[in-house]
Amino acid sequence: MTSSIDRREFLATIAAAQGAFVLGFWIPSRAEAQTKPGAVWYEEPATREINAWIVIAADDTVTIRIAQTELGQGVWTSNAMMVAEELQCDWSKVRPQYASANRDAREKAPEWTLNVPGTGAQDPSGGGVPTFGNRDRVGVSGIPDSLYRRMRTNAASSVKDGRYYLQLAGAEARERLLLAAAAMWNVPVSQLTAKNSVITHAASGRKTTYGALASRGADTPHPRPETITIKSPDQWTLMGTEQKNLDVPSKVTGQAVYGIDVRLPGMKWAAVKTCPVYGGDLKHYDFEAIRHMPGVRFAVQFPIPDPALTRGRIFSGGIAVVADSWYQAKTAIDKMPIEWDVPPVNAAFTTANMRESLLAALDRPGTVRASQGDVDTAFTNATRIVEATYSTPFLPRARMEPGNATVLVTNDRVDIWIGDQSPQETRFSASKITGIPETNVHLHLCHLGGGFGRNGNGPQAEHAIMIANAHRGTPIHMLWTREEDFIGTTYRAMGIAHLKAALDANGWPIAMDVRTAMQEGGFGPEASFHVTSRYHVANYRYSNHTTNFHVPVGTRRGVGQAAHEFYRESFMDELARAAGKDPYLYRRELLARTSLPYKQDMITALDMAAEMSGWGTPLPKGTARAIALEERGAEGDGMATISAMVHTVSISRDGKVKLERVDVAHETGFGLVNPLSVKKQIEGQITWFYNDAMHQACTIKDGRIVENNFHVFPLSRINEDPPVINIRFFPTKHWLVGMGHDRATSVQSAIGDAIFQITGKRLRDLPYGKHDLRWT
Amino acid sequence: MSFELVVNGTRHTLDADPQTPLLWVIRDQVGLTGTKFSCGIGQCGACTLHVDGRAVRSCSVPAASAIGKPVMTIEGLSADGNHPIQIAWKELDAPQCGYCQSGMIMSTLALLRARPNPTDADIDAQITNACRCSTYHRIRQAIHLASKLMRPDLGERVDRGVR
Numbered sequence: 001m002t003s004s005i006d007r008r009e010f011l012a013t014i015a016a017a018q019g020a021f022v023l024g025f026w027i028p029s030r031a032e033a034q035t036k037p038g039a040v041w042y043e044e045p046a047t048r049e050i051n052a053w054i055v056i057a058a059d060d061t062v063t064i065r066i067a068q069t070e071l072g073q074g075v076w077t078s079n080a081m082m083v084a085e086e087l088q089c090d091w092s093k094v095r096p097q098y099a100s101a102n103r104d105a106r107e108k109a110p111e112w113t114l115n116v117p118g119t120g121a122q123d124p125s126g127g128g129v130p131t132f133g134n135r136d137r138v139g140v141s142g143i144p145d146s147l148y149r150r151m152r153t154n155a156a157s158s159v160k161d162g163r164y165y166l167q168l169a170g171a172e173a174r175e176r177l178l179l180a181a182a183a184m185w186n187v188p189v190s191q192l193t194a195k196n197s198v199i200t201h202a203a204s205g206r207k208t209t210y211g212a213l214a215s216r217g218a219d220t221p222h223p224r225p226e227t228i229t230i231k232s233p234d235q236w237t238l239m240g241t242e243q244k245n246l247d248v249p250s251k252v253t254g255q256a257v258y259g260i261d262v263r264l265p266g267m268k269w270a271a272v273k274t275c276p277v278y279g280g281d282l283k284h285y286d287f288e289a290i291r292h293m294p295g296v297r298f299a300v301q302f303p304i305p306d307p308a309l310t311r312g313r314i315f316s317g318g319i320a321v322v323a324d325s326w327y328q329a330k331t332a333i334d335k336m337p338i339e340w341d342v343p344p345v346n347a348a349f350t351t352a353n354m355r356e357s358l359l360a361a362l363d364r365p366g367t368v369r370a371s372q373g374d375v376d377t378a379f380t381n382a383t384r385i386v387e388a389t390y391s392t393p394f395l396p397r398a399r400m401e402p403g404n405a406t407v408l409v410t411n412d413r414v415d416i417w418i419g420d421q422s423p424q425e426t427r428f429s430a431s432k433i434t435g436i437p438e439t440n441v442h443l444h445l446c447h448l449g450g451g452f453g454r455n456g457n458g459p460q461a462e463h464a465i466m467i468a469n470a471h472r473g474t475p476i477h478m479l480w481t482r483e484e485d486f487i488g489t490t491y492r493a494m495g496i497a498h499l500k501a502a503l504d505a506n507g508w509p510i511a512m513d514v515r516t517a518m519q520e521g522g523f524g525p526e527a528s529f530h531v532t533s534r535y536h537v538a539n540y541r542y543s544n545h546t547t548n549f550h551v552p553v554g555t556r557r558g559v560g561q562a563a564h565e566f567y568r569e570s571f572m573d574e575l576a577r578a579a580g581k582d583p584y585l586y587r588r589e590l591l592a593r594t595s596l597p598y599k600q601d602m603i604t605a606l607d608m609a610a611e612m613s614g615w616g617t618p619l620p621k622g623t624a625r626a627i628a629l630e631e632r633g634a635e636g637d638g639m640a641t642i643s644a645m646v647h648t649v650s651i652s653r654d655g656k657v658k659l660e661r662v663d664v665a666h667e668t669g670f671g672l673v674n675p676l677s678v679k680k681q682i683e684g685q686i687t688w689f690y691n692d693a694m695h696q697a698c699t700i701k702d703g704r705i706v707e708n709n710f711h712v713f714p715l716s717r718i719n720e721d722p723p724v725i726n727i728r729f730f731p732t733k734h735w736l737v738g739m740g741h742d743r744a745t746s747v748q749s750a751i752g753d754a755i756f757q758i759t760g761k762r763l764r765d766l767p768y769g770k771h772d773l774r775w776t
Numbered sequence: 777m778s779f780e781l782v783v784n785g786t787r788h789t790l791d792a793d794p795q796t797p798l799l800w801v802i803r804d805q806v807g808l809t810g811t812k813f814s815c816g817i818g819q820c821g822a823c824t825l826h827v828d829g830r831a832v833r834s835c836s837v838p839a840a841s842a843i844g845k846p847v848m849t850i851e852g853l854s855a856d857g858n859h860p861i862q863i864a865w866k867e868l869d870a871p872q873c874g875y876c877q878s879g880m881i882m883s884t885l886a887l888l889r890a891r892p893n894p895t896d897a898d899i900d901a902q903i904t905n906a907c908r909c910s911t912y913h914r915i916r917q918a919i920h921l922a923s924k925l926m927r928p929d930l931g932e933r934v935d936r937g938v939r
Contacts, residue, residue, distance in 0.1 A: 254810015
C-alpha cells in the first residue's frame with residue numbers, strides 16, 4: 001500500500017472542483033507527504049475483492065472491511081475476528097479498513113446476509129436476535145438492506161447485530177476459495193481443508209495459499225450461498241480467545257488518524273460559535289471587526305440544523321470564522337462581536353425550576369408501562385411503607401476529541417473526513433444540505449476519540465457541511481472548542497424517580513409503585529422497570545412521566561438504563577435495610593421468587609460476586625461492601641447481558657471516598673468474541689460510572705449549560721481507579737445483548753449504600769461528591 | 777514572524793505568531809498530529825509533550841517558550857514504536873479510543889525519569905492526565921511494566937537533544 005488515500009478518487013475530486021481547489025494543485029508527491037500512515041479509510045483495492053467485506057492480496061494480506069466505528073470498544077478487532085473465524089485466514093495477516101459508506105448508498109446487501117440463521121437468542125448455532133434499529137431519517141426509515149446493513153455504532157450492538165452476517169461473509173469467501181481450488185486441481189471440494197490461509201488436498205499433498213487463489217476466488221461464485229452455515233461457539237478457534245486490539249500499535253505512536261488529524265491541500269479551518277441557549281440563533285455579528293486579523297478569510301452564518309437531520313433535536317444557529325489555521329480562526333471568532341437571538345422561554349430554564357417541573361410531572365398521571373396485581377389494595381395491607389425519591393443530573397458524553405469534520409463540497413460530490421458513529425445518517429445529512437445525491441457522498445471514516453453515544457446525534461457533521469457548502473471547492477476543517485462541544489453534544493436526560501414499596505411483616509415487598517420523570521425524548525426512560533420489576537413483587541405498577549425542556553437529550557452511554565439501575569438497586573438496598581436483611585440475600589430471594597427466564601443466571605451472578613468479594617467477612621471501620629445486579633434484557637427470554645458486582649468502598653473521616661476493590665461476576669452467554677475487549681470494557685466502565693456517581697453533573701442557568709470544560713466538569717483520574725478489579729466469567733445459554741455501555745452501573749448504588757453504612761447518611765441525589773460525606 | 781523550533785531532533789523554521797500555543801504550532805506548522813487537542817485550558821493533558829526534558833501541556837504555553845530548547849513529541853519517542861513505554865502499553869493493550877494516550881505516554885516518560893521505580897502513590901500523584909474511556913487500570917500496570925523495561929537503558933533512551 002503506497003497511499004492510504006485513494007488517489008483515483010482524489011484526482012476525480014480535483015477534476016470536479018471549482019475555485020480555490022484547482023486541477024494541478026494536487027501532485028502525487030504532495031499526496032504522499034500529506035497522507036497519514038495510519039489512515040484507515042476505504043480504498044479501492046488493487047486486487048478484486050472476494051466479497052464486500054474481504055480483499056485478499058497476492059502476499060496473503062487479508063483486508064477486512066469494518067462497517068462500525070472504532071471508538072475504543074474494540075470493534076476494529078472483534079468485527080475482524082468474526083470474519084476471520086470463518087474465513088480461516090492467518091490472523092497475523094489481517095488488516096482492517098473502514099467500509100465505504102458511499103458503496104453502501106449504491107449497492108444492496110447480498111441476499112445471503114438478509115436472513116438470520118437459527119431460532120433466536122437461545123440457539124447456539126444461530127445468529128441471535130438482531131434488531132438493527134430504525135435509521136430515523138426521513139426517506140431512509142427502516143433498515144438497510146444496503147450493502148453493509150447497519151453502519152451505526154450504538155446501543156452496544158456491533159456484535160449482537162452484526163455477528164451472523166460477518167460470520168457468513170467469512171464463510172462465503174472461504175467456500176468460494178475452496179471451490180476455486182477444487183476446480184483448479186479438479187478434485188471434489190469435500191477433499192479440501194482450509195486453515196490459516198492455506199488450502200490443502202491431503203490425498204495428493206497439494207497446498208496453495210489464499211493469496212495465490214484470490215483472483216480465482218473472486219471469479220468463482222457460490223452456487224447456493226443460502227446453504228452456508230455459521231460456526232457455533234463450540235467450533236470457534238479465534239473467536240472466544242483474547243486478542244490484542246489491532247489499532248493499539250498506531251495509538252502508542254501518535255500515528256492513528258482521528259478526524260481532527262485530517263489534512264488536505266488547500267484546506268482552511270473553521271472555528272464556530274453557536275447560541276449557548278438551545279433553540280437560539282444568531283442576531284448580529286461584525287465580521288469587519290476581525291477581517292484584518294492574521295489568516296482570516298471569511299465568515300459563514302448557519303441556521304439551527306434541520307431537526308430532521310438531528311433526530312428531532314433542536315440545537316442552535318451560529319457563525320463560523322474560516323482562517324488559514326484553526327488557532328487563527330478561534331482567536332478571531334473570540335474577538336468578533338456577536339449578538340444572539342435567545343428564545344426567552346428557553347432562557348428561563350434553570351436546574352432548580354427544571355427539577356420542580358419533573359417533581360410536578362411525577363404527581364400528574366403518567367403513562368402506565370406495567371401493571372400487575374392490585375397495587376392500591378396491597379398498599380392498604382402493608383406492615384410498613386418505604387418511599388424514596390432519587391435524582392440524576394444532565395450528563396454529557398464529553399468524549400476527549402472535540403467535534404470536528406473536514407468537508408469538501410464540489411458541484412456534484414461531497415467528501416467528508418470524520419469519526420462518526422452513524423455514517424449513513426451523515427451521508428443523508430450531506431445530501432439534504434447540499435442537494436447532491438447520497439450516491440455522490442463519500443465518507444472517509446476515521447477512528448473516534450471516544451464516542452459514548454453516537455456523534456451522529458450532535459450536529460458536528462451538519463455544521464461542517466453547511467460551512468463547506470457555502471464555499472464549494474474549498475476543503476473546510478471545522479473543529480469545535482471544548483466549550484462548543486458541550487453545546488453540540490446530546491445529554492442524558494435529567495431524571496427523578498419516586499419508588500414506593502409496601503412491605504409485609506417479614507420485610508418482603510408485597511407491592512411496589514415506581515414512577516419516573518424524565519425529559520420527553522430522553523432515551524431508554526423505561527428500561528429496568530418496564531414489563532416487570534426484576535425482583536419479585538406480586539403487585540407492581542410502573543409509570544413514566546415526561547415533561548418538555550429545551551436541552552437536546554439523547555443517547556449517552558447507558559442511556560436511561562444507567563440512571564434507572566441506580567434508582568432500582570438503591571431502592572433494593574433501602575428495602576433490605578428496612579427489613580433488617582442482608583442486601584445480597586434479600587436480592588437473591590426476590591430473584592428466586594420470580595419466574596424470569598434468566599433468573600438462575602442473575603442468582604449465579606450475585607452468588608459469584610458475593611463469594612469473590614468475601615461477602616460478610618469483617619472490614620476495617622470506614623470500609624463497607626455493597627452489591628448490585630446489572631442486567632439488560634433479563635425481563636424476557638431474548639438476548640440479555642447479566643452481571644453482578646460487589647464494590648468495597650472506604651470513606652475517610654474527612655469525607656474522601658475511595659473505591660478500593662471491585663469483584664465482578666459476568667456471564668459469557670454462548671461466547672464472548674474477544675474476552676480481552678470485554679475485560680477492558682468492564683474495567684473502563686467501573687471508573688466511568690464512579691465518575692458519574694461522584695462528580696459529574698451539568699447544571700442549567702439562564703438556559704445555558706454551566707459546566708462546559710474540564711475545570712468545572714471534572715474527569716476522574718488514575719488516582720480514582722480502584723486498585724483491585726477481579727473479573728470472573730460464567731457460561732450461560734443465550735446470546736449477549738452487548739458490552740459497550742451499561743456495565744458497572746452498580747457503582748452508583750453501591751457507593752450510596754456504602755456511604756449509608758459508613759456515615760449513616762442516605763443520599764439519593766447524584767453526584768455524591770456535592771454532599772458532605774464526613775463522619776465521626 | 778519566523779522563528780525556529782527543534783522538534784524530535786529536527787530543526788524547523790516556522791512562520792507563525794510565536795505567541796501561538798505550542799500545541800498548534802506542532803500540529804499545524806510542524807505537522808505532527810500525535811499530540812492532541814481536547815480542553816484547551818491545560819486541564820486534561822491530551823496535549824502533553826516534552827520541552828527541555830520536562831512534560832508540558834502544550835495547549836497552554838506559547839511556542840516562544842520552546843525556542844532554543846529541544847521539543848519531543850510522541851512521534852520522537854522511538855523510531856519504530858518500540859520504546860519500552862510503548863512496548864508496555866501494547867503488552868497491556870492499554871488504549872481504548874487512544875485519543876489521550878500520546879499525552880499519557882509522555883507524562884509517563886516524565887514520571888519514569890523522575891522516579892524510575894514509581895510506587896502506586898507516585899503514579900496517583902504524577903499521572904494527572906484524563907482518559908475518558910478510563911483505561912487507568914491497564915495504564916497503571918503498563919507504567920509498572922515500562923519501569924521494569926526501562927531502567928537498564930534509561931538515560932540513553934530519553935535524553936535527546938539536537939541531532
